[in-house]
Amino acid sequence: MGRNPYIYIFIMFGVSYLIRVLPLTLIRRKIRNRTIRSFLYYVPYVTLSVMTFPAILYATDNPLAGLLSLIAGILLAFLGAGLFPVAIACSAVVFLVSFL
Amino acid sequence: MNETGTNIEWFRRGLKNGIPIGLGYLAVSFALGIAAKRAGLTAFQATLASLLCNASAGEYAGFGVIASNAPYVEMAVITLIINARYLLMSASLSQKIPSDMPFAHRFLMGQFITDEIFGAAVTVEGPLNPFYQYGLAASSLSQWALGTCLGVVVGNVLPARVVASLSVLLYGMFLAIIIPPARKSKVVFGLVAASFAASYIFSILPVFSSMSEGSRIILLTVALSLAAALLFPIPHEED
Numbered sequence: 142m143g144r145n146p147y148i149y150i151f152i153m154f155g156v157s158y159l160i161r162v163l164p165l166t167l168i169r170r171k172i173r174n175r176t177i178r179s180f181l182y183y184v185p186y187v188t189l190s191v192m193t194f195p196a197i198l199y200a201t202d203n204p205l206a207g208l209l210s211l212i213a214g215i216l217l218a219f220l221g222a223g224l225f226p227v228a229i230a231c232s233a234v235v236f237l238v239s240f241l
Numbered sequence: 242m243n244e245t246g247t248n249i250e251w252f253r254r255g256l257k258n259g260i261p262i263g264l265g266y267l268a269v270s271f272a273l274g275i276a277a278k279r280a281g282l283t284a285f286q287a288t289l290a291s292l293l294c295n296a297s298a299g300e301y302a303g304f305g306v307i308a309s310n311a312p313y314v315e316m317a318v319i320t321l322i323i324n325a326r327y328l329l330m331s332a333s334l335s336q337k338i339p340s341d342m343p344f345a346h347r348f349l350m351g352q353f354i355t356d357e358i359f360g361a362a363v364t365v366e367g368p369l370n371p372f373y374q375y376g377l378a379a380s381s382l383s384q385w386a387l388g389t390c391l392g393v394v395v396g397n398v399l400p401a402r403v404v405a406s407l408s409v410l411l412y413g414m415f416l417a418i419i420i421p422p423a424r425k426s427k428v429v430f431g432l433v434a435a436s437f438a439a440s441y442i443f444s445i446l447p448v449f450s451s452m453s454e455g456s457r458i459i460l461l462t463v464a465l466s467l468a469a470a471l472l473f474p475i476p477h478e479e480d
Binding site for chain 1: 268290329417
């Protein structure tokens with residue numbers, strides 16, 4: 142690691158904090174621009190999707206375990222399971238597959 | 242939910258409702274701690290990052306940036322892109338507090354905006370008491386920092402298959418955030434599917450697969466979100 146981890150952490154904190162606090166302190170009225178609102182609305186779904194796949198396949202040494210974990214997570218989340226149960230189920234699948 | 246009460250009552254209410262959120266955070270941030278350790282961070286540095294940043298996907302991507310020793314500007318850009326949703330949540334919360342709310346509260350409330358705390362805070366009927374948000378944060382984000390610390394310290398003494406299992410916890414959490422809205426909205430469903438496909442294609446195409454993971458996430462997020470915003474603008478809110 143060549144660069145200073147504290148500088149990385151400070152940048153991460155500074156940017157996160159500004160994002161969180163600027164609208165809360167500056168905006169008193171609703172954002173009217175439809176494209177901006179739509180863009181901000183879609184951003185988390187694309188980001189989290191892109192981060193999840195195909196990375197979940199390579200998270201362990203066994204891509205099949207990752208794939209089964211992904212399928213289990215999608216199914217459970219689709220059926221309405223919460224954050225904690227879905228996360229634990231994905232883990233449990235990888236754990237069980239490791240014994241096969 | 243009853244919207245009356247003193248600040249202390251709201252704080253206690255927040256503490257209580259934050260407990261289940263905290264349990265989820267404890268498990269998920271444990272996996273985050275393992276990622277932090279892989280990136281070369283100490284327990285102190287990782288815990289500090291969690292205490293300051295309070296962001297799952299953002300920190301995870303940030304630790305990836307640190308692991309790849311990427312330029313500082315990449316950390317700034319990827320944090321901005323991945324945490325951009327907090328802009329929207331912060332904007333939404335700004336509508337839920339009285340316009341004469343002191344700035345000290347605004348500065349503090351902003352720090353505690355996470356997907357889950359925001360979700361709990363917006364379910365309050367009427368104006369939001371900042372002490373409810375502080376209560377939620379105290380009982381949940383403390384677990385976030387604790388789990389991150391434990392992940393770094395204990396992560397490497399666990400058996401390999403347990404660590405492998407925990408490494409998918411975060412992905413499970415991401416799925417729990419993106420799939421329920423995809424079920425309700427065909428556009429979000431299509432967008433998630435398109436994102437999976439594009440991400441996979443980019444990971445194998447020669448030109449794009451040589452980009453850093455962070456740059457790929459930024460490029461795909463901006464391109465796909467903008468396309469979706471132009472093709473399928475969301476309807477105006479009624480309130």
